[in-house]
Amino acid sequence: MLSGAVSRRAILRSLTALTVSALLRPPAAAAVQGPLLVRPVPSTGEMLPVVGLGSWVTFNVGNDRVARDACTDVMRNFFAAGGRLVDSSPMYGSSQEVIGYGLERLGKPAALFAADKVWTSPGSRGPAQMEQSREHWKVARFDLLQVHNLLAWPEHLPTLFAMKAAGQVRYVGITTSEGRRHAEFEQIMRQQPLDFVQLTYNVLDREAEVRLLPLAHERGIAVIVNRPFRQGALIRQVSRHPLPAFAVEIDCANWAQLLLKFIVAHPAVTCAIPATSSVAHVRENMGAAFGRLPDDGMRRRIASHVEKL
Amino acid sequence: MSEWWTYEPSNFLLFAPRTYYRLIEQYHAAIWPAQLVALVVGIAILALAHGEWRWRGRAIAAILAVCWAWVALAFHFQRYATINWAATWFAAAFMLEALLLIAVGVIGDRLRFAATSDPIAHAGLALVLLGLFVQPLLGPLAGRNWSQAEIFGITPDPTAVVTLGLLLRASRPVDARLALIPLSWCAVGGAFLWTMRSPETALVLGAGLVGLLALAVRRPRGSG
Numbered sequence: 001m002l003s004g005a006v007s008r009r010a011i012l013r014s015l016t017a018l019t020v021s022a023l024l025r026p027p028a029a030a031a032v033q034g035p036l037l038v039r040p041v042p043s044t045g046e047m048l049p050v051v052g053l054g055s056w057v058t059f060n061v062g063n064d065r066v067a068r069d070a071c072t073d074v075m076r077n078f079f080a081a082g083g084r085l086v087d088s089s090p091m092y093g094s095s096q097e098v099i100g101y102g103l104e105r106l107g108k109p110a111a112l113f114a115a116d117k118v119w120t121s122p123g124s125r126g127p128a129q130m131e132q133s134r135e136h137w138k139v140a141r142f143d144l145l146q147v148h149n150l151l152a153w154p155e156h157l158p159t160l161f162a163m164k165a166a167g168q169v170r171y172v173g174i175t176t177s178e179g180r181r182h183a184e185f186e187q188i189m190r191q192q193p194l195d196f197v198q199l200t201y202n203v204l205d206r207e208a209e210v211r212l213l214p215l216a217h218e219r220g221i222a223v224i225v226n227r228p229f230r231q232g233a234l235i236r237q238v239s240r241h242p243l244p245a246f247a248v249e250i251d252c253a254n255w256a257q258l259l260l261k262f263i264v265a266h267p268a269v270t271c272a273i274p275a276t277s278s279v280a281h282v283r284e285n286m287g288a289a290f291g292r293l294p295d296d297g298m299r300r301r302i303a304s305h306v307e308k309l
Numbered sequence: 310m311s312e313w314w315t316y317e318p319s320n321f322l323l324f325a326p327r328t329y330y331r332l333i334e335q336y337h338a339a340i341w342p343a344q345l346v347a348l349v350v351g352i353a354i355l356a357l358a359h360g361e362w363r364w365r366g367r368a369i370a371a372i373l374a375v376c377w378a379w380v381a382l383a384f385h386f387q388r389y390a391t392i393n394w395a396a397t398w399f400a401a402a403f404m405l406e407a408l409l410l411i412a413v414g415v416i417g418d419r420l421r422f423a424a425t426s427d428p429i430a431h432a433g434l435a436l437v438l439l440g441l442f443v444q445p446l447l448g449p450l451a452g453r454n455w456s457q458a459e460i461f462g463i464t465p466d467p468t469a470v471v472t473l474g475l476l477l478r479a480s481r482p483v484d485a486r487l488a489l490i491p492l493s494w495c496a497v498g499g500a501f502l503w504t505m506r507s508p509e510t511a512l513v514l515g516a517g518l519v520g521l522l523a524l525a526v527r528r529p530r531g532s533g
Contacts, residue, residue: 060324062391064331093323093392178320231319277325 036082037289039270041171042220043195048113050264051289052085053078053282054226054275060093067277072102074282079109081286087198087224087273088137089117089148090129096136104138114139115196115224117175119148123155130163144196146173150181150188157192171195177226179207189215198224201269202234203262203306217268225263225272234259241309250298251291256281260288262302265295319504324392326505330448330457333464336388337456340463347462350376351441351471358422358437358478366421366479370414373472376462378407384464399497403465406472406490413484420487421480429523433477436516440470444512451508459509466502466513469494473520485524492520 038047053075061067075086088095096116103112116133118126130145145160147153153174160172173196176185189197189212197216201208205227216223229235238255252258256274263272274285294302337344354372357365381403389396414420444467445458461467469491476488495517502510 057323057325060392061328062324062332062388064328064335067328067331091323091394093394 034290037264037291037293039222039264041195041222041270043171043222048222048271049082049084049289050269050271051083051260051286052087052113052115052224052271052273053083054273055086055088055095055099056092056226056275057231058275058277059088059095059098061098061277062094068098068101070277070279071098072105073279074277075099075102076106077279077282078286079106079111081283082111082289083286084111085113085115085144085224085271085273087115087226088133089119090133091117091119091148096133100136100138108138112139113143114141115144115146116142117146117148118156118160119151121152121155123152123159126152126156126159141167142169144171144173145169146175146196146198148175150174150176150184153188157188161193171222173197173222173224175199175224175226179205182207182212186211186215189219189221194219194221196222196224196270198226198273200227201225201263201266202228202230203259203303204230204234206303209266213266213268222270223268225269228260228263228272228274229256231275238306238309244302244305246298246301249292250294253287254284256284257288258302259306260285261293262299264288265293265299322501322504323394326507328392329505330453332388332392333459334454334456336384337458337463340383344460344463347376347460348441351461354471354475355437355441358434358475359424367415367418369422369475370410370420373475374407374410374415376468377403377410377472379462380465380468381407399465399494402490402493406487409487409490413487417484419484420476422478423480425480427481429526430478432519432523433474433479436474436519437471437478438474439512439516440467440474444470444509447508447512465494466498466509469498470513470516473516477520477523483524488520488524492517492524495520 037050039050040047058074059071061071078086086099088099090096103109114137116130116137118130120126120129130142134142145163147156147160157172157174160169163169164172173194174185174188174192175198176182177200179200185197185199188194197212199208199212201213202225213223215221235255238259243252243255243258247253247258250258250261252261260272260274263269272288274281276282276285350372354369357369362368381400385396385400385403389399410420441461445460448458449455459467461471473488473491473495476483476491495513499510499514499517502513
């Protein structure tokens, strides 16, 4: 089993949650692909689609109007396919402003689940940075605020919990990427009442399976997965090879969907957030939020196959 | 930054290469025909460095100072900072180099040029020629649009390469403070180019390496 600490019962429970999502599906997508796959945020039961939208690099296009409109098109297709969670950070250059630009042109989609981060030290600068981020997004409030890469977390987390108590944000989380500071991350997960964690997990980077994903499941913390394609490198690597025949057994038409379904089928994972500036790619990615998911045996098969490429 | 050894240059690249070169393209469109002025200025610097005028060192320092200040404000601060939050620091560094050129080269008159057979001076001249005439061609030759060319006095990389070349071409001793920022930029800019797999990478990193080695082996022995 890929994650020994997660029981079959837990997997069945998660798959059951996925199937109750038909009410949330967009009509156009549902007619072709069936119900949108969603997962509950453990702390509230709110359902989120298993595929979100990241903005690292791809949405940092500055004041380039043509590129901003292209990003808006990506967001339009993301929401049209049933997507909700969009993630950004003040670290990502102009990405927040580009998201705000797109949201305004799309009429501020009601489905939006706005996830951003605080990334500054000392922690006293946090509130001003978060307010500036909110202005960039042009939203009334964020759904989720996360401490980016644990920077100044002892100062930021009390601020975020106070904001949550005051109704200024709905969920609080922390993030890491590429396997950094997992021991400290685990300590915080054990000690703090977090709603979300964000970490790197993909078919080749599976360190999170050992402790963090089982711990998130045990403590009822939602998990957002970043770098599902290793910033595109994994897609470029596997795309040189034909899609394995078994992909059709889990309704995958391309590598992006196979790699994403490997991730979101883990019972502790709430959603993955691939980033793209391509409409074709966001459509491919959203395709992973429909159809059958791999069971434990199929996940092992996918991992084994990709490792050999 | 914790666990710094786990970071790679690509972790610091906040934007896609096409975004960077689109930014240069739009910058060129906004300032046209400043590129032609920059080309004339570059040729004028070459002529000054090989002429006999007594005030040529001061003139070259003043022209370079204007170029560095222009790149600081028009490129780094106004444009590059929209996709890279570190660009405000780059703008400050480029402005500092402009001030150093004025203080050391214009006011202090400590950037002098004379005829020489010194091989390091020849290496410096080669860097100047590469930065002025070869670097703008590399991107287009590799398939990028002409409107995305890197040009001395307009974009940072050739400005640093040409400045470094002139410092090597100048009579000894050269004030090492003038070389610190161009050398640093060759390292920083070269790392960005390498991460973007840009064809200019070898030229910028190579110029920095040549500059560093030349300044390290060069011993002060008076002008000429």
